[in-house]
Amino acid sequence: MSDLKTYIQNVLEANHADNEKIDERIAQLENDGYRIVDGGQIGETAWDIVDWRTNEILAAGDDGIEGFEAAGQELDPDDKWIHYDRVLEDVELTEIDTELPEGLAAAVEDWALSGNIEEIAGFIGWTAEKVERYQDAR
Structure with missing residues (x-):
């Protein structure tokens, strides 16, 4: 025991x-200068992008991966957002x-x-x- x-x-x-x-x-x-985000696919076509620290929904849609990727590019043109899952991949x-x-x-x-x-x-x-x-x- x-x-x-x-x-x-x-x-x-x-x-x-x-x-x-x-x-x-x-x-x-x-x-x-990076922002940690979470979210992604939450249904067959639904998705969201959420600020990891505040839980603020930055974007959401029901137009599949294409809409998700377009929103990410529009809202983060400088590529300064990092998904929380990627942070986990960086940590041993x-x-x-x-x-x-x-x-x-x-x-x-x-x-x-x-x-x-x-x-x-x-x-x-x-x-x-x-x-x-x-x-x-x-």
Whole structure:
């Protein structure tokens, strides 16, 4: 059981470290004049472009990928927008070693990162506040 507790602690610690790396990369990009955006295809033809930091919808449409690309080119002629997914590709995420079967490891990671904070804290011996801080999803 202690191996499972250690694995869950490692998952949370890796998530926390990765979030710090992502925050550093975003700060660097924003200091260089880039805007982080999110969004994309949200239906068969529907799409949106959202400011990652403020959640402001910058553009939306129902005219497929062509409309999405046209809006991006019109709103970002200087190519200073970077999609959040690309930020994630720039950051080397932490690998966690485990002897758990892949499916079980994935289920434990999902629970550790989005499960009941009090339950997780009680199981691994951390405070609820620490679990919440380390669970923080971007």
